Amino acid sequence: MHIYYYDKKFKYQGEDVIDNDELPENATDVRPKEGLYLPEYDENKKEWFESATQEYIDSLKPKPQPAADVTMLKKQVALLTLQLSQLQRGGAS
Structure with a gap:
């Protein structure tokens, strides 16, 4: 039981x-x-x-990230994605 x-x-x-x-x-x-x-x-x-x-x-719930932080993270992801695709093609173009 x-x-x-x-x-x-x-x-x-x-x-x-x-x-x-x-x-x-x-x-x-x-x-x-x-x-x-x-x-x-x-x-x-x-x-x-x-x-x-x-x-x-309410104190246990995560605080929402400010929009500026989210925007900055999106830009960083975009930049890293571009750099990765350039590396896969053999370098910067």
């Missing part, structure tokens, strides 16, 4: 596979929903819910 552990505050602590049907203390066989950042278990409802704040979730 696949089980999911939680701490005294019901925060997710990991998972395990056990050979018997008896759940250990602070564990459930209810799988956390996909996409939760800080899963917390509700014993009464027998379900996991999101306990992370939106601010915390």
Whole structure:
């Protein structure tokens, strides 16, 4: 049986596979929903819910690169592609 552990505050602590049907203390066989950042278990409802704040979730997402950085990288790729094609043809032309 696949089980999911939680701490005294019901925060997710990991998972395990056990050979018997008896759940250990602070564990459930209810799988956390996909996409939760800080899963917390509700014993009464027998379900996991999101306990992370939106601010915390936003802090984990990568920051978008400024457009100038992307433009510079595109130019570098174009230049390297040109240099590679010149080398494959036997040198600069």
